[in-house]
Amino acid sequence: MRLDGVPSGRHSTGFDLHGLETPETRGDRFQDALAIAKDSGKKVKVHAGEMDGPASIHAAAATAGITQIGHGTSAIESPEVVNFL
Numbered sequence: 484m485r486l487d488g489v490p491s492g493r494h495s496t497g498f499d500l501h502g503l504e505t506p507e508t509r510g511d512r513f514q515d516a517l518a519i520a521k522d523s524g525k526k527v528k529v530h531a532g533e534m535d536g537p538a539s540i541h542a543a544a545a546t547a548g549i550t551q552i553g554h555g556t557s558a559i560e561s562p563e564v565v566n567f568l
Contacts, residue, residue: 498517498527
């Protein structure tokens, strides 16, 4: 199996989804790719909450297989998201 053109064996240790954060590009929209990485034994990280607020953090955290969230600082703005985390 290959992830983004890189053999999934010893050459990669994880899958990191980052970029311009909008409702259309939130981590929950990429569940198929994230599942491939997780099923390959990779760590899965999604950047969320830096530009799109706490809703994007919840969406990323609720996505199966996420092991880390980058830039999740806006979680503190939502007691519901803090409790979820």
